[in-house]
Amino acid sequence: MKTMKISDFKNLFDKKSHSFFESLDLSNLLKTSLEYSFFSGGKRLRPWIIYNIGRYYDIDEEKLLKIGFATEIIHTASLIHDDLPAIDNSNYRRGNMSNHKKFSEWRAILTGDLGFILPFKIFAEFDDNESRYLNAFFSETILNLIEGETLDVAFEKNIIKPTKSDIENMYRKKTSALFEFSFACSPLLLNKKEEFNSLKKAGKNFGIAFQIYDDLKDIYGNFEDVGKDLNRDENKFTFLKILSPEKAKIYANNLFSETISILLSLKFIDFIEELQKIKSLIERK
């Protein structure tokens, strides 16, 4: 099984996403603003993971693309809400104006709401048992994501004074949850419990590592590379408040290695190769 390069996958996925959007019968006002944020430059890392792991399990490609689409929509929705003035107050996202800057705040709020619901409409198109499995795991995932975002803001506003393990818990919820879903949704569909648990763990480790690489980028990057206001994260509680950049990087690399071990035990060799390229890409950028 040849794992698709992420750049090739992005072309395929974005093309497919346009046709998914067409089939959704959305009102124009929200469709425009959701599509704006959706197509504004994401790497499609989560859908790429879903698609390529799912192919090892021989799951229908159309289904994998649909699950990836649902995941990317909710990721988009949560970023739209995170950027709002009352939360992160970000004017830019991936080098473009954030949704509320472009379309005004009321539309950004309602566009996010729409994005939180759409995946469930998409999952209702699956078979009965697949649909229930997806809904159960996905709703659990998104509740974690929202809780992680809540902790993040609560740390920043000094409502909670976090320990290292609180920060790790926040990362796990805010960033890892959706990666856990992306790594593990294929064995879930086939009710392969052991592989589900292994891949969930791979997703968790990958997510935390990914978040740390992202934090490091915010320190060393420049606007062109990062595409958002830098040092906005000054008041954010990241590992970098507790560990030196060097130690944080070692910590992240260890977590990444654990992900690789799990993938190796499943013999996802081709996938590992591409994932390692993506890791270098994330670190460099």
Place this chain on the structure above:
Amino acid sequence: MKTMKISDFKNLFDKKSHSFFESLDLSNLLKTSLEYSFFSGGKRLRPWIIYNIGRYYDIDEEKLLKIGFATEIIHTASLIHDDLPAIDNSNYRRGNMSNHKKFSEWRAILTGDLGFILPFKIFAEFDDNESRYLNAFFSETILNLIEGETLDVAFEKNIIKPTKSDIENMYRKKTSALFEFSFACSPLLLNKKEEFNSLKKAGKNFGIAFQIYDDLKDIYGNFEDVGKDLNRDENKFTFLKILSPEKAKIYANNLFSETISILLSLKFIDFIEELQKIKSLIERK
């Protein structure tokens, strides 16, 4: 089958809702604010409809209460977002401080997000086919609700200049959608298509009538009765911008009568009696 009075039902439902909340394993920060809005004085009209119509179909009461709970949660979530400064900017709701006034804006946004997801976690506890039916109908319902809210704000901000039929379309989406779901979810679970369609229509008519009664109350009520800032709706596009209060009331009464006819054809006699009492209550208050 004896239809439960709405006041008795509210006691039962609120008690049950506390135990549902306990079982949901939510983070404290969002749980507190969601419960604040959830238990801040709703009539429980939608869960009452679900419960009492569902009993005609012999659906398990625990299931009906769960569906009612899910519906009331999303209703609460949508009101929390509607009240935000960027949308309706309401300081009060049902005589209490609105969520963002009490807990700050960032928590209100994330609490609403949580409320948009929770119902799907609840529906994942149903049987495979029930779960998929509920998810499909419910996600469609909430997409309509969000679109209705979008139209409402777009009219108010003069982005769209609405005709009477645009306003009716907005009412149908913003208010009727959840009533359609409440009236029709029981035959949906049993896959009784004809009764599903009839009850959906009953819910649609009831919802529009209900919204008009509510508009009339905003004109004639006082703060104690209505529990929110009056005349906030000045810039809102309601039927009262197009019809005199007398004509609007006749229009609403006709829609209500159509609802009754449908219920009569299904021989829901006892339910009709209680619904008529509720109608008088809504009009008086």
